[in-house]
Amino acid sequence: MSLKRPVLPNAPAHVHLMGIGGTGISALAGLFHSTGVRVSGSDQSIYPPVSDFLNDLGIHVMEGYYAGNLQPPPDLVVVGNVIRRTNPEAIAMVESGIPYASLPESLNQYFIKDNVCLVVTGTHGKTTVSSMLAWILHENGLDPSFVIGGIANNFESNYRLGKGSFFIVEGDEYDTAYFDKRPKFLHYSPHIGLVTSCEFDHADIYDSLHTIQQQFLSFTYLIHEGGCLVANRDDATVRQIITKSKVSVKTYGTAAGADLVLASFQDTTKGMKLTILKDGVAEHSGTLPVMGVHNSLNVLAAVAASEAVGIEFSRALSSLESFNGVARRQQIVGEKSGILIIDDFAHHPTAVRETCAAVRSRFPNRRVVAVFEPRSNTSRRSVFQKLYVPAFLSADLIVLREPVHRDGSDESDIFNSHMLASDLNLRGKNAYAFEDTEGVLHYLLNSLKTGDVVLLMSNGSFDGLSLRLLGSLGENTR
Numbered sequence: 503m504s505l506k507r508p509v510l511p512n513a514p515a516h517v518h519l520m521g522i523g524g525t526g527i528s529a530l531a532g533l534f535h536s537t538g539v540r541v542s543g544s545d546q547s548i549y550p551p552v553s554d555f556l557n558d559l560g561i562h563v564m565e566g567y568y569a570g571n572l573q574p575p576p577d578l579v580v581v582g583n584v585i586r587r588t589n590p591e592a593i594a595m596v597e598s599g600i601p602y603a604s605l606p607e608s609l610n611q612y613f614i615k616d617n618v619c620l621v622v623t624g625t626h627g628k629t630t631v632s633s634m635l636a637w638i639l640h641e642n643g644l645d646p647s648f649v650i651g652g653i654a655n656n657f658e659s660n661y662r663l664g665k666g667s668f669f670i671v672e673g674d675e676y677d678t679a680y681f682d683k684r685p686k687f688l689h690y691s692p693h694i695g696l697v698t699s700c701e702f703d704h705a706d707i708y709d710s711l712h713t714i715q716q717q718f719l720s721f722t723y724l725i726h727e728g729g730c731l732v733a734n735r736d737d738a739t740v741r742q743i744i745t746k747s748k749v750s751v752k753t754y755g756t757a758a759g760a761d762l763v764l765a766s767f768q769d770t771t772k773g774m775k776l777t778i779l780k781d782g783v784a785e786h787s788g789t790l791p792v793m794g795v796h797n798s799l800n801v802l803a804a805v806a807a808s809e810a811v812g813i814e815f816s817r818a819l820s821s822l823e824s825f826n827g828v829a830r831r832q833q834i835v836g837e838k839s840g841i842l843i844i845d846d847f848a849h850h851p852t853a854v855r856e857t858c859a860a861v862r863s864r865f866p867n868r869r870v871v872a873v874f875e876p877r878s879n880t881s882r883r884s885v886f887q888k889l890y891v892p893a894f895l896s897a898d899l900i901v902l903r904e905p906v907h908r909d910g911s912d913e914s915d916i917f918n919s920h921m922l923a924s925d926l927n928l929r930g931k932n933a934y935a936f937e938d939t940e941g942v943l944h945y946l947l948n949s950l951k952t953g954d955v956v957l958l959m960s961n962g963s964f965d966g967l968s969l970r971l972l973g974s975l976g977e978n979t980r
Contacts, residue, residue, distance in 0.1 A: 508601040510611060514577035516540040520591055521582025522563055523548035527605050528556055529649040529661035533613055535559050536663050544571045549963035551653050551829050569594035580608050587680045604679040606689035609649060617669035620807060621690045623721055624698030626853055627800045631698055632672045633828050634804035641821035642813050644668055653829035675717060677707050685717050694810050695725045696732040698803055700739040703850055706879040715739050725749045730810040732803060735760040752810060754802035762802045767795055769863040774798050785815055790822050793832050794860025835968045838975040840952035845968045849881045849961040855893035862896040865955045872897035875960035876905045876917045883915050891925045900926055900933040903942050939965040947974055
């Protein structure tokens with residue numbers, strides 16, 4: 503077995519991506535494909551929208567991980583962070599001496615290089631802010647490139663290789679690969695860095711909020727001299743990070759003292775009506791097509807970063823009037839028989855709380871049915887068991903699925919949906935838990951009524967529940 507890692511090729515003709523179903527690594531696959539490189543990939547299971555996205559590109563995806571997937575040997579293997587050292591394909595890769603790299607290494611080596619790099623980080627909001635930022639730069643003629651952890655609806659893609667000098671990257675705090683346990687965002691060298699929030703998450707790799715905070719602080723030290731840090735002043739942990747910044751800082755938030763202040767907001771059928779103060783002076787009062795206070799703050803983050811690269815405040819804001827959102831971020835799937843279905847990626851208690859509150863605010867006179875699958879490595883653990891109780895209080899009816907059992911899971915540390923339902927019922931809510939998605943679907947079909955808004959939340963496919971539910975209600979007539 504080769505112990506020394508092979509040198510990466512300067513210009514690979516064939517790249518194979520392991521774990522290609524991830525949103526970030528599928529974007530990298532798209533970038534390679536757009537430059538004429540032959541692209542192949544493998545994954546254990548892959549689902550929309552990424553599966554449809556790769557299929558439309560004509561990228562061949564092999565089901566399962568096998569040594570034979572590396573025949574003939576590619577010039578480069580990109581290893582997603584879902585891959586473990588014991589993966590048979592990973593073992594064959596090392597034994598064969600094929601050059602390999604992580605997602606952020608490959609992105610830096612072959613695409614970012616000498617571009618002006620804008621990196622969006624944070625526990626919440628980074629996909630939406632990245633998408634907003636990409637659209638603002640695009641609308642102002644800067645022709646940016648980007649890699650985003652979701653399908654940006656304006657571009658119908660999670661990647662773009664533009665001709666301009668700006669490259670926008672969604673910086674993930676999760677670990678890089680089995681051979682590199684640093685956060686992905688520490689591989690980048692940003693000119694503009696954004697921190698939208700910093701909360702405890704990823705309990706499978708971090709033991710405390712302090713540990714995560716130190717990683718974000720390390721990220722800010724990577725910002726180029728003369729660059730800029732854009733930060734959410736509402737977040738107490740982010741405020742601590744700001745005090746140690748070695749570059750200039752632009753802040754945003756809801757309280758006085760920030761450079762951009764969300765002074766007032768009102769949810770309407772056309773979007774959020776916002777009043778924004780810049781340096782204490784009212785600069786904007788208008789309506790933008792976003793839902794919820796959290797997305798209104800995402801607007802401020804994207805505008806602040808746009809200003810840092812020279813786009814005038816009002817031009818940045820006006821660009822967002824045509825922003826179409828991100829797939830699976832409060833995405834309206836369809837409506838039938840007066841029942842509206844919304845799909846969302848929320849899985850952390852804060853994200854669940856803000857998403858439920860946003861839907862409640864947008865549809866104040868309709869029953870909100872929150873349907874949740876604890877699927878991420880952290881949401882499947884009991885660490886957030888009690889914090890999910892207040893997260894669902896703005897919903898009228900809560901329907902929960904028990905987490906899927908995974909080999910090697912510590913049963914004493916598994917999240918309990920039935921316990922959460924019981925705790926919610928004690929708080930005066932109507933909540934029910936089911937062992938599987940079939941049980942959830944059956945209950946919904948027998949309980950939903952005209953006027954309901956169904957909010958489905960999972961960081962996975964939820965076994966295709968959104969489309970299955972819509973199909974069972976009848977054909978989409980929106």
